[in-house]
Amino acid sequence: xxxxxxxVLKPRRGWQPINWSEIWLxxxxxxxxxxxxxxxxxxxxxxxxxxxxxQPLLAMLIFTFFFHKxxxxxxxxxxxxxxxxxxxxxxxxxxxxxxxxxNSLVGSQVLISKVYFPRIFIPLGSIGALLxxxxxxxxxxxxxxxYYRWPLSKNILWLPSVILGCxxxxxxxxxxxxxxxxxxxxxxxxxxxxxxxxLFVTPxxxxxxxxxxxxxxxxxxxxxxxxxxxxxxxxxxxxxxxDLILVSMVVSLGLFVAGLFIFxxxxxxxxxxx
Amino acid sequence: xxxxxxxxxxxxxxxxxxxxxxxxxxxxxLVRGLRKPWDLLSGKSQNGNGSSRPSSIWxxxxxxxxxxxxxxxxxxxxxxxxxxxxxxILARITDPTEGIARLRGRTGCLLEVGTGFHPELTGRENVxxxxxxxxxxxxxxxxxxxxxxAFAEIDRFLDTPxxxxxxxxxxxxxxxxxxxxxxxxxxxxxxxxxxxxxxxxKCLAKMREFSRSGRTVLFVSHGLAALExxxxxxIVLQHGQLVFSGSANDAIKHYVGGASERxxxxxxxxxxxxxxxxxxxxxxxxxxxxxxxxxxGHALHQGLQVGETLRAHVLFELFEPTSLFxxxxxxxxxxxxxxxxxxxxxxxDRSHEEHCGEREYVCEIPNFTLIPGEYRIQVTxxxxxxxxxxxxxxxxxxxxxxxxxxxxRMPTEGTCVLEQAWHLQEPAQPLSDQSSNFSxxxxxxxxxxxx
Numbered sequence: 001x002x003x004x005x006x007x008v009l010k011p012r013r014g015w016q017p018i019n020w021s022e023i024w025l026x027x028x029x030x031x032x033x034x035x036x037x038x039x040x041x042x043x044x045x046x047x048x049x050x051x052x053x054x055q056p057l058l059a060m061l062i063f064t065f066f067f068h069k070x071x072x073x074x075x076x077x078x079x080x081x082x083x084x085x086x087x088x089x090x091x092x093x094x095x096x097x098x099x100x101x102x103n104s105l106v107g108s109q110v111l112i113s114k115v116y117f118p119r120i121f122i123p124l125g126s127i128g129a130l131l132x133x134x135x136x137x138x139x140x141x142x143x144x145x146x147y148y149r150w151p152l153s154k155n156i157l158w159l160p161s162v163i164l165g166c167x168x169x170x171x172x173x174x175x176x177x178x179x180x181x182x183x184x185x186x187x188x189x190x191x192x193x194x195x196x197x198x199l200f201v202t203p204x205x206x207x208x209x210x211x212x213x214x215x216x217x218x219x220x221x222x223x224x225x226x227x228x229x230x231x232x233x234x235x236x237x238x239x240x241x242x243d244l245i246l247v248s249m250v251v252s253l254g255l256f257v258a259g260l261f262i263f264x265x266x267x268x269x270x271x272x273x274x
Numbered sequence: 275x276x277x278x279x280x281x282x283x284x285x286x287x288x289x290x291x292x293x294x295x296x297x298x299x300x301x302x303x304l305v306r307g308l309r310k311p312w313d314l315l316s317g318k319s320q321n322g323n324g325s326s327r328p329s330s331i332w333x334x335x336x337x338x339x340x341x342x343x344x345x346x347x348x349x350x351x352x353x354x355x356x357x358x359x360x361x362x363i364l365a366r367i368t369d370p371t372e373g374i375a376r377l378r379g380r381t382g383c384l385l386e387v388g389t390g391f392h393p394e395l396t397g398r399e400n401v402x403x404x405x406x407x408x409x410x411x412x413x414x415x416x417x418x419x420x421x422x423x424a425f426a427e428i429d430r431f432l433d434t435p436x437x438x439x440x441x442x443x444x445x446x447x448x449x450x451x452x453x454x455x456x457x458x459x460x461x462x463x464x465x466x467x468x469x470x471x472x473x474x475x476k477c478l479a480k481m482r483e484f485s486r487s488g489r490t491v492l493f494v495s496h497g498l499a500a501l502e503x504x505x506x507x508x509i510v511l512q513h514g515q516l517v518f519s520g521s522a523n524d525a526i527k528h529y530v531g532g533a534s535e536r537x538x539x540x541x542x543x544x545x546x547x548x549x550x551x552x553x554x555x556x557x558x559x560x561x562x563x564x565x566x567x568x569x570x571g572h573a574l575h576q577g578l579q580v581g582e583t584l585r586a587h588v589l590f591e592l593f594e595p596t597s598l599f600x601x602x603x604x605x606x607x608x609x610x611x612x613x614x615x616x617x618x619x620x621x622x623d624r625s626h627e628e629h630c631g632e633r634e635y636v637c638e639i640p641n642f643t644l645i646p647g648e649y650r651i652q653v654t655x656x657x658x659x660x661x662x663x664x665x666x667x668x669x670x671x672x673x674x675x676x677x678x679x680x681x682x683r684m685p686t687e688g689t690c691v692l693e694q695a696w697h698l699q700e701p702a703q704p705l706s707d708q709s710s711n712f713s714x715x716x717x718x719x720x721x722x723x724x725x
Contacts, residue, residue, distance in 0.1 A: 005280070005376035011369055032406040040394045114389040115407055116366035271368045272288070 016264045023118050033125030038132055052133035053140050055096075056088040063088075067205050076207035078236045079148050082141075086235045087204040087228040089137040090166055093130055094224055095195040100126040101174025102191050105182050109274050119267050120260075123178040127170055134163065141235060150236065158234040162227060165252055169223035172255025179266040182274050203228055208241060220247035223255065276378075277340035278459060278490050279364070283373035284337040286359050289330045331555055333359040335514045337373070341492065341507075343458075346485040348493045348501040348522055350529050351511035352610075352650065352667050354554070357494045360511070361385060364461050364492065382409065382457030388448030393437035397428055397447055400436055404451045418454045425476075426450035446473055453480045460484060461492045478504065502526065513551050530608065530648060544573075544587075545669050547653065552667035560663040561655050562632070563589035566671060577672030580684070580691060584642040584671075586616075588635045590655050590663070595630040599662075602654040603637060605671070607647055613689045614644060643691045646675040646684065 042048045060081055067073040068080040075083030101123040105112065108122050138159070145152060181187035202224045203211070211219060219225045226248020233240045334356045341347055349357050362368045364375060365383035390407040391400050401422055405415040423429050426447040428439075436444055462481065481504060485491045495501040501508060501522060508525025510518035518528040544565035553559065566574050569583035578584055588601045605614040616637055618624055649671045655663040675684045678691050685691060 005378050007366075007377040007381060009363060009366060009370060009375040009377070010373070011371055026409075028411050029406045032403055036392060036395065036399075036403055039399065040392060043394045111390055111407070113362075113367060114386045116383065117407060117409070268369050271362070 012268045014265065015261060016268070018260055018264055019118070023120065026118055026121070029117055030121045030125060030128065033121055034128035037126055037129030041129065049136075052136045056085060056092045056137050057140070059088050059092070060085045063205055073206050073210075076209050077238050078150055082144055082148055082150055082236060083207070083232065084205065085141055085144060086232045087202075089134060089141060090162070090227050090231050091199060091202060091204045091224065092137070093134040094166060094170055094227070095198070096133070097127045097130045097170045098173050098177065099191055099195060100130065101170070102177035102181050102187055104174075105178045105270065106185070106188070106274065112274050113271050119270060120175070120263060123174045123263075124171060127167070127174055131163075131167070134166075145235065153237045155234050155237050158230065162230045162234055165230065165249055166224075166227045168256040169227065169248075169252035172252065172257075172259035175259030175263040176255070179263045182266065182270055198222070198224065201225075208244065209239075216241070216244055217247060220244040221251055223248045223252040226252070275342055278343045278345075278378045279339075279341040279492070280376045281337055281339050281373070282375070284334055284360070284363065284370050284375055285332060285372040286334040286356075286363060286368070287330050287332050287371040332514050334363075334370075337511075337516050339509060339516060339519050341490060343490055344485075344488050345507055346491045346493065346505045347507045347509060348495045348505035348525070349509045349511060350495050350501060350525060352552075354513075354552075354666055355511040356514040357511055358463075359514075361461060361463060361494050377459060379458030380409075381459045381461065382452075382455045383461040384408075384452045384455075385463050387445060387452055391436060391444070391448060394435055396435055397423075397432045397439070400447070401451055404448065405455075408452060408455050409457075410455060422447075422450045422454050425453065425480075442473070449473075449477055453477070453484075457489070459490045459492065463494045547589075547665050547668060550665045550668055552652075553663075553665045557661070557663040558593075560591050560593070560657075561588065561653055561665055561668075562591060563587075564651075564653060564665075564668055566669060574671075577674045578642055579674055579676035580646060581641060581643055581676055581678045584637075584639045586637045586639075588637070588653060588655075589632065590635070591632050592630050592657065595628040596657055597626050597628045598659060599629070599655070599657045601635045601637070602656065604652040604654070605644065605649040606652070607644075607649055607689070611689075613649070642673070643678070644673050645686070645688060645691060646673050648672055 042051055045051065047054060063084045064081050068075075068084075074080065077083075104123045104126045105119070111122070112119065142152070177187055177191060199205070201219065201222055203219070208216060208219070208225070208229055220243075226245040229241050229248075230245050232238065337356075337360065349360065351357050359368075361383075362385070363370050364377070364381075365385060367385070388404070390404050392403065395403065401419065402412070402415055405418075406412070410418075423432060426443075426449075428443050428447055431439065431443065436447070439447070460481075481491065481493070485504070491504075493501070493505055495505075505522040508518070508520065508522040509516060510525050510529050518525055520528075544563055547553065547561040547564055548559040553561075565587040566578075567585040567587065568574055568578065569585065571585065586603055588603075590601065592599060600618045602615065602617040602619075604612055605616075607613050616639060618635055618637070650667050651669045651671060653665045653668045654661060678684060
């Protein structure tokens with residue numbers, strides 16, 4: 001019964017190939033980790049699951065009042081609250097998920113130093129758990145559309161692709177930042193600041209049309225620009241900026257691939273330096 | 275038969291001071307990155323930063339062994355010998371620095387019970403979460419769920435968040451999940467057998483059952499008792515190196531025997547602490563010499579008799595004039611329990627003047643009453659409130675039996691013998707008086723008892 005050695009432990013240095021089969025074999029664990037995060041997230045809170053929608057909802061009300069009513073920022077067609085909310089649900093997901101993911105490894109110190117499993121599940125699990133919030137607030141978006149009697153078009157079929165694109169960008173950034181955070185705790189302080197600033201370079205509050213045409217391609221380098229434009233197109237219709245979406249998609253994909261490899265390369269040292 | 279675990283030239287190096295502190299900051303890495311090209315241009319060498327301290331230690335060095343299917347192997351060694359590092363490499367938690375380890379079949383590693391338990395989740399939920407983290411899939415956990423709950427004896431609290439569990443219940447549930455993992459190779463830390471005595475027995479029985487079923491167990495042991503009862507083979511690690519591999523009994527003999535070499539060193543002119551194998555390279559060798567003598571100042575040849583006087587001379591060096599310094603001798607028995615700590619700081623009228631250069635502390639323990647056995651001595655020099663130098667396992671003291679009580683009887687259990695006086699007498703009060711006390715439940719003393 002001399003089967004081959006299925007586990008070979010030796011020094012790993014430099015870039016490593018992604019171990020897809022291991023990830024696939026342990027996929028149930030990812031499910032369990034997501035389930036755990038969802039279960040415990042709103043324990044001992046008064047509002048509980050309401051927090052999932054409270055955040056984009058309050059932001060929408062504040063934006064509508066200050067930017068639309070007071071400063072006169074207009075949407076590109078639909079009622080401003082609808083316009084703002086469509087972008088906000090994705091932005092909220094993005095900023096929460098990147099924030100959570102980047103602290104996930106450091107927060108799982110005990111787990112990392114005591115038991116082995118594919119480490120990539122830790123940041124992915126915390127991102128996956130927030131997907132539920134995104135879905136719940138999307139449902140709320142439909143309710144708002146009904147309230148404003150804004151018609152639902154077949155554009156909505158794009159929504160799954162928008163979510164997927166957003167997940168690529170979030171996972172890419174989350175993987176890179178969580179891995180770096182293990183070594184450089186500076187990440188913990190830098191991320192919230194850049195996420196706050198990110199809101200202003202993403203067309204969430206204002207339509208992309210209000211940005212001079214020559215700057216739009218530059219803005220599309222921010223992956224969330226494409227996501228927010230595409231999300232509005234899916235929910236509310238209107239003009240589509242395929243070129244911008246494409247640029248953002250390429251950046252997202254690049255971030256995701258870079259994230260996989262950077263994470264994999266740093267992974268070998270997590271237990272020693274976390 | 276082919277080995278199921280094959281370890282070749284396995285080594286692990288830990289960087290000291292580098293990863294823990296300075297480089298953790300982005301700024302440091304940035305500065306280093308910017309300085310690198312400059313240093314290259316100006317011809318400075320990378321390592322020439324003037325530090326004479328070794329910046330890394332080998333926690334494991336060139337370990338080689340093979341384990342065959344069905345073996346039960348115990349790994350023993352004193353603290354810092356590399357047991358945990360070896361376990362962490364085999365458990366895939368950390369990579370080796372050099373060498374290779376090959377394993378065949380499904381491996382289950384348990385370094386700690388309850389890893390991944392979440393206090394907010396209920397017992398039931400934690401069984402599933404913990405099972406998944408340990409590598410079981412949902413179907414497996416489902417099929418073993420009842421068994422796990424029965425083993426842990428917590429069925430009434432299954433739907434209570436584990437943060438409300440008593441620590442005993444928590445550990446029982448955690449071990450129960452781990453015990454129902456069914457790998458072909460089980461790598462376990464002995465610290466797993468936890469909880470109260472009854473449950474510890476249950477844990478050890480489970481491990482024995484596991485090895486009887488023909489599976490391979492690698493067991494890291496911190497004491498010798500469990501090793502004797504559980505393992506057929508043993509591996510002895512010392513200062514990161516494998517010094518013995520063979521049957522469990524021989525391994526124990528070797529481990530204890532290593533002590534006898536140091537014992538002979540005691541007999542012949544004391545121990546050179548600067549070159550002691552148990553010295554950590556983290557410290558400057560300030561502790562120089564240790565002598566263990568009897569009351570008359572003769573070297574201990576056979577060991578020290580119970581109840582005799584032990585005199586320890588510790589020679590050390592102080593680099594700067596200081597009044598805040600002290601020497602501590604800590605005695606561990608072979609089961610790793612610390613049984614005695616002697617420290618100069620316990621001396622009420624000790625010198626509070628400033629000293630500098632070589633000094634010798636003499637510690638006299640007039641009535642050394644630890645029970646017969648081997649004791650390992652750790653010597654520590656502290657200066658200014660911190661540890662300045664430390665030597666683990668500096669010496670091994672043998673305490674030999676004597677007729678301490680003058681009766682020819684000597685306890686073999688416990689940790690020390692103490693003078694005691696027994697006398698037999700007639701009961702002070704007739705029994706009938708006491709019973710009449712209890713027959714009056716209204717008396718205050720009884721009520722206090724009842725509560």
